[in-house]
Amino acid sequence: MIGPWGAARRREQEAEFTAFVEAAAPRLRRTAYLMCRDWHLAQDLTQTTFVSMYEVWGRIRHTANLEAYSRRVLMNAVFDQRKRRSAGEVVLADLPEAALERPADTAETHVVLLRALATLPVRDQAIVVLRHWEDLSVETVAGILDVSVSVVKTQNGRALGRLRAALGEDFART
Known part of the structure; x- marks a missing residue:
């Protein structure tokens, strides 16, 4: 059972996390898009970043540089996604063969x-x-x-x- 102080603290942490997500989401989604060139995958990678951060929010919310931490988590998600993807999968149908x-x-x-x-x-x-x-x-x-x-x-x-x-x-x- 969570006491009244625990519930208030949890609401405070969730409010802080929500504010962080609202502020950081456009930047992270844009960065993810530039890395994968797919808005849907960029959204998934951004959400993966937020899930990872939520799991440790109580520990990092006041001690970490949240902007840098979120970028690092996002880049790790991008790298992990690239490792899992099939070697034969191509993001773009036509790669440039000569100078554009x-x-x-x-x-x-x-x-x-x-x-x-x-x-x-x-x-x-x-x-x-x-x-x-x-x-x-x-x-x-x-x-x-x-x-x-x-x-x-x-x-x-x-x-x-x-x-x-x-x-x-x-x-x-x-």
Whole structure:
């Protein structure tokens, strides 16, 4: 039996968790989408993140950097999902075989960038998304992915080089 103090404390924790979810959900869902390019899967990964966090909420709610913690849990969910997925499964029907031309409007640019991002290995995608979309520092990305700062710098440089090669030199200039 939970006493009146226990019930009040539980309601307080649930209210804090609900507020955290409402504030963090759009950011996490967007990051998940950039990693998997599927809004439904992004929603599932976001919910998996929240379930994992809810299980330890009482322990982490005041001691952890919740934003960084949620990103790390999300990235672990993305990596786990990629490991489970069949090797023959392809997210995009047509991968670009040659350099892509720069599209005229923003929607087309978005699609072209997502397709190019999809050609990168999952760890490189995570680094590019966290560094350049989420605008996190190298040190923060290293902490989230549990790798060294030099790994983030090296893989980021290589990933950007692969993106430039996939998009073509004229893409960034025009």
